[in-house]
Amino acid sequence: MQTLSTEQRTFFETAVSTYQADLAADTSAQAYLTSRGLSPADAATWRLGVVRRPLVGHESYAGRLALPYLTPAGVVNLRFRCIQPHNCKTVVLWVDEKGKEHNCVKYLSIDGMESNLFNVLDLKKESPYIGVTEGELDAMTLSLCGIPAVGVPGVENWQDHFGRCLADFDLVYSFTDGDKAGKAFGRFLAREAKARPVRVPRGQDINSIYQEKGADGVRALIAG
DSSP states (O other): OOOOOHHHHHHHHHHHHHHHHHHHTOHHHHHHHHHTTOOHHHHHHTTOEEOSSOOTTOGGGTTSEEEEEEETTEEEEEEEEOOSSSOGGGOEEEEOTTOOEEEOOSEEEOTTOOOOOBOGGGGGSSOSEEEEEESHHHHHHHHHTTOOEEEESOGGGOOHHHHHHTTTSSEEEEEOOSSHHHHHHHHHHHHHHOOEEEOOOTTOOHHHHHHHHHHHHHHGGGOO
16 A cells, blocks of 8 residues: 655645635536535535646646545545546547547546545445445445445556455445446456445446435435
């Protein structure tokens, strides 16, 4: 596990505070969060922000949603999500000298930083079970629905110690997207964390179910 210096921790705290303040004055970013079912109070809980005044080294994240990785010791990492109203996979940002097209990347991580579990504060909640999602927004959504949850920043970023973090729970649920990639991620979590896959309807994810059916609709996925 990566150990942060005092300077790194201070920088992360400054970044999060700056981007939180930027979000408070950014109606378009606020509208995006509202469209995903996240209120201003929810944004404050997870200290979400938007990068309008990027700190040094964060220039390439301008305009993106800032997702802090909060722990009892403070902020240990950040990721940045595109919130533009487009399909990132089809948007070409630039073409290199060899003619290769480079598309918008939905999530960007900080170079040189190891991956972390998102929403680890939920690991401290009194619960016999915990949910695991691929991504931060679904983890926040589960937590809002009363289901403790952590998010993995992409299956390729899984670390061996993540499984140990989940070992104290009687039951681990994997809440993956209702598509081919989601099923593959569910199989991966079954191997790595002995997770029980939760069936999500095709073409949906936890956040879309929350928007459509509310917290009761999400909790119904594991009822019975």
